[in-house]
Amino acid sequence: MRIFDIIAMGTRNLLRRKMRTFLTVIGVVVGSAAIVVMVSMTVGMNISLDETIASMGDLTVIQINTFNSHQNADGEWEYDENELTDELFQKIKQMDGVEAATPLLVCWQYDFRFYAGRRYRTNYSNLYGVYPEALEHMGITLDRGEMPDADDTDFVIFGPDTVYNFRDPNKVIRNHYKEYYNSDGTRKPPKVDVLTENIYVQAYSYQYPSMGNGMIMGGGSSSGQDRNSRMTKHYFTKVGVTAEDNESDYRWYDFIHIDTMRDMILEQEKAAKVKASESQAYNYEAIFIKATDMAAADAIQAELKEMGLSINSLSDTRKAMQENQAAIQYVLAGIGGMTLLVAAISIANTMVMSIYERTREIGMMKAIGCPISSIKFMFLYEASMIGFMGGVLGVGLAYGLSYAFNNIESLASALGVNTMGSGNLSVIPFWLVILAIIFSTLIGLLAGYIPAVRATKISALEAIKSDS
Amino acid sequence: MEPIIKIRNLRKVYRIGSERVVALDNIDLDIAAGEICCILGTSGSGKSTLLNMLAGLERPTRGSVEILGTDIARASEKQLARFRREKIGFIFQSYNLLGSLNALENVALPLTFRRVPRRKRELAAKKMLKAVGLSKHIRHRPNQMSGGQQQRVGIARAYVTEPPVVFADEPTGNLDSKTTVEVMEMITAIARERKQTLIIVTHDREIADYADRILFLLDGRIESDTRVEHPQTPPAEPA
Numbered sequence: 098m099r100i101f102d103i104i105a106m107g108t109r110n111l112l113r114r115k116m117r118t119f120l121t122v123i124g125v126v127v128g129s130a131a132i133v134v135m136v137s138m139t140v141g142m143n144i145s146l147d148e149t150i151a152s153m154g155d156l157t158v159i160q161i162n163t164f165n166s167h168q169n170a171d172g173e174w175e176y177d178e179n180e181l182t183d184e185l186f187q188k189i190k191q192m193d194g195v196e197a198a199t200p201l202l203v204c205w206q207y208d209f210r211f212y213a214g215r216r217y218r219t220n221y222s223n224l225y226g227v228y229p230e231a232l233e234h235m236g237i238t239l240d241r242g243e244m245p246d247a248d249d250t251d252f253v254i255f256g257p258d259t260v261y262n263f264r265d266p267n268k269v270i271r272n273h274y275k276e277y278y279n280s281d282g283t284r285k286p287p288k289v290d291v292l293t294e295n296i297y298v299q300a301y302s303y304q305y306p307s308m309g310n311g312m313i314m315g316g317g318s319s320s321g322q323d324r325n326s327r328m329t330k331h332y333f334t335k336v337g338v339t340a341e342d343n344e345s346d347y348r349w350y351d352f353i354h355i356d357t358m359r360d361m362i363l364e365q366e367k368a369a370k371v372k373a374s375e376s377q378a379y380n381y382e383a384i385f386i387k388a389t390d391m392a393a394a395d396a397i398q399a400e401l402k403e404m405g406l407s408i409n410s411l412s413d414t415r416k417a418m419q420e421n422q423a424a425i426q427y428v429l430a431g432i433g434g435m436t437l438l439v440a441a442i443s444i445a446n447t448m449v450m451s452i453y454e455r456t457r458e459i460g461m462m463k464a465i466g467c468p469i470s471s472i473k474f475m476f477l478y479e480a481s482m483i484g485f486m487g488g489v490l491g492v493g494l495a496y497g498l499s500y501a502f503n504n505i506e507s508l509a510s511a512l513g514v515n516t517m518g519s520g521n522l523s524v525i526p527f528w529l530v531i532l533a534i535i536f537s538t539l540i541g542l543l544a545g546y547i548p549a550v551r552a553t554k555i556s557a558l559e560a561i562k563s564d565s
Numbered sequence: 566m567e568p569i570i571k572i573r574n575l576r577k578v579y580r581i582g583s584e585r586v587v588a589l590d591n592i593d594l595d596i597a598a599g600e601i602c603c604i605l606g607t608s609g610s611g612k613s614t615l616l617n618m619l620a621g622l623e624r625p626t627r628g629s630v631e632i633l634g635t636d637i638a639r640a641s642e643k644q645l646a647r648f649r650r651e652k653i654g655f656i657f658q659s660y661n662l663l664g665s666l667n668a669l670e671n672v673a674l675p676l677t678f679r680r681v682p683r684r685k686r687e688l689a690a691k692k693m694l695k696a697v698g699l700s701k702h703i704r705h706r707p708n709q710m711s712g713g714q715q716q717r718v719g720i721a722r723a724y725v726t727e728p729p730v731v732f733a734d735e736p737t738g739n740l741d742s743k744t745t746v747e748v749m750e751m752i753t754a755i756a757r758e759r760k761q762t763l764i765i766v767t768h769d770r771e772i773a774d775y776a777d778r779i780l781f782l783l784d785g786r787i788e789s790d791t792r793v794e795h796p797q798t799p800p801a802e803p804a
Contacts, residue, residue, distance in 0.1 A: 098677055098678055098680065099677075099680050099682075102677050102683075106665075109665045109666075110665065113664075113665045457661060458661075458663055458664075460661075461657065461661035461663075462674075462678075463646070464620065464622060464649065464655050464657075464661075465649060465650070465653075465654075465655050465674070465675050465678070465722070465723075466646055466647070466648075466649035466650025466651070466653070466675060466678050466679075467646065467650075467678045468643075468646055468647075468650070468678065469642060469643065469646055471678070556622075557622050558617055558622045558623055561657060561661065561734075
């Protein structure tokens with residue numbers, strides 16, 4: 098038989114029993130709609146999970162802090178102290194999978210004053226000493242100026258707010274508000290443009306020995322001032338200002354090369370005769386690590402934990418969240434699968450019924466020479482047609498349900514699933530539509546296979562004999 | 566003249582529980598092309614078994630059935646389907662029309678199996694329906710027709726492919742006597758006109774009157790083989 102003739106005949110057979118075909122199709126509609134909705138929820142959840150994790154930060158980034166707080170198994174907060182030595186940093190730098198790493202050097206003992214030309218300077222700076230190679234991985238992007246290369250040493254990066262710290266120390270300011278703000282409440286531009294001025298930094302110490310009256314305020318001791326002014330001035334060749342909308346917490350901080358900062362600390366300490374054991378030149382607040390990929394990040398974290406360090410890793414959080422969601426997803430998939438299984442059984446049942454009814458017909462067709470393959474094909478066509486129509490209508494139903502889930506607040510909460518992030522509860526990607534239709538057609542084909550084979554085995558003789 | 570059907574040493578034994586029933590016992594039979602042959606017998610004589618074997622619907626226990634040079638006792642299922650499709654027409658007692666198809670489509674069915682395009686096969690079917698006097702019932706479904714009309718559709722279906730051999734299994738078993746005459750005349754007239762071999766299986770002696778040759782089957786053996794020199798011509802106009 099020609100394919101078209103088989104299809105025409107099969108279609109006619111389906112239409113002959115409209116009610117039964119319709120009810121079987123309904124079964125598949127429910128099954129495929131269930132599958133699509135369940136999968137769409139999984140997709141929706143994964144999207145919002147990814148969004149949540151992305152908003153939490155880069156998963157290939159690890160930061161070891163001196164002080165680390167975390168919840169223990171009982172849910173109580175615990176505080177651990179990590180000893181961040183330069184030796185540790187050197188070890189980390191040699192680890193496999195480390196793309197870039199830097200300590201964050203801080204110094205509480207001295208102030209670091211930036212000078213712009215002769216007139217303006219800052220009083221203090223929240224200064225970090227870093228290796229430039231790690232800067233971009235720390236989420237630092239520049240608004241203006243030039244990002245340092247890995248081998249640059251004379252660079253400085255100001256925060257979008259720290260550029261306002263430049264002031265004229267000799268100017269007497271009567272109204273601070275008027276000095277820095279316009280009448281409409283907007284901020285006046287910074288006094289200096291750090292990109293055009295000649296900038297240098299100098300370490301400054303308030304606390305020199307034998308200040309006499311015990312005052313530690315600056316300006317009291319001329320010998321102290323002399324010492325501060327003798328400190329090396331470090332000039333910069335590359336200056337940058339971080340972006341306003343920088344997601345990182347670094348907008349109040351300035352960065353210079355770690356070696357420059359260490360030199361300044363050591364110079365002050367030498368002048369003050371600080372013992373080497375009390376030096377702050379290696380006082381790391383944190384060690385920042387960028388791994389080549391997520392697998393490497395996991396490996397590095399495991400190694401660090403083995404070394405006894407306390408770290409909170411984003412990937413641990415992510416794993417916990419994913420496991421949590423996987424459990425929900427298995428349940429969803431199970432429900433969908435079960436409905437489709439019922440639909441498949443229903444298709445098989447319909448086809449078996451159909452064969453019983455058409456035994457005579459099939460026997461006659463065989464007797465007058467219908468190819469066996471055509472009989473099989475016709476039954477498979479009928480079964481897969483039921484699956485196909487069910488799939489198409491099921492996708493339609495799923496779109497409706499998906500819309501309802503996404504737009505009716507109480508439905509989502511009734512289902513006990515909360516969407517993290519901004520995403521929709523249910524997202525139906527195009528591949529899911531195609532897959533659902535193919536899948537339900539295949540289910541029909543599969544459910545129809547055994548009945549179809551049975552149909553071909555009907556004895557023409559028996560069929561003709563069975564009198565009407 | 567070489568016979569169109571050659572049966573040699575044909576034996577069929579059924580096993581019913583522990584009992585063995587010999588349905589056909591060493592049948593030897595030649596049927597010439599164009600012959601109208603009636604296999605007559607009571608129920609249980611083995612006549613249906615013989616027909617089934619001739620049509621390749623059932624396999625013999627022993628012996629050979631050769632039709633048009635093909636031993637159908639040894640053919641595969643696929644070959645048999647092809648053989649039936651191309652060489653055989655079949656007329657059933659209970660018509661066996663497809664309820665979802667109209668008269669035209671039912672008649673065209675064997676051509677559909679032969680992959681004949683729609684236009685061509687419907688033309689042939691229309692011609693055939695005209696020949697059996699059903700030009701006005703082309704679009705009718707089987708349930709809109711009388712038994713006699715349905716059987717005429719069945720006849721048209723059997724002859725539409727112009728097969729060399731046509732089998733008729735109790736073709737009038739479900740019909741009244743007046744319709745029986747009409748149908749039998751039609752079946753034999755078409756076969757004679759086209760010089761086709763027609764094999765009729767029946768228990769009705771009156772049907773045998775339409776044949777050139779009457780084989781009487783009893784307990785699986787051919788009890789008598791009579792040739793009718795001048796087949797009785799039934800009245801030209803039915804009363």
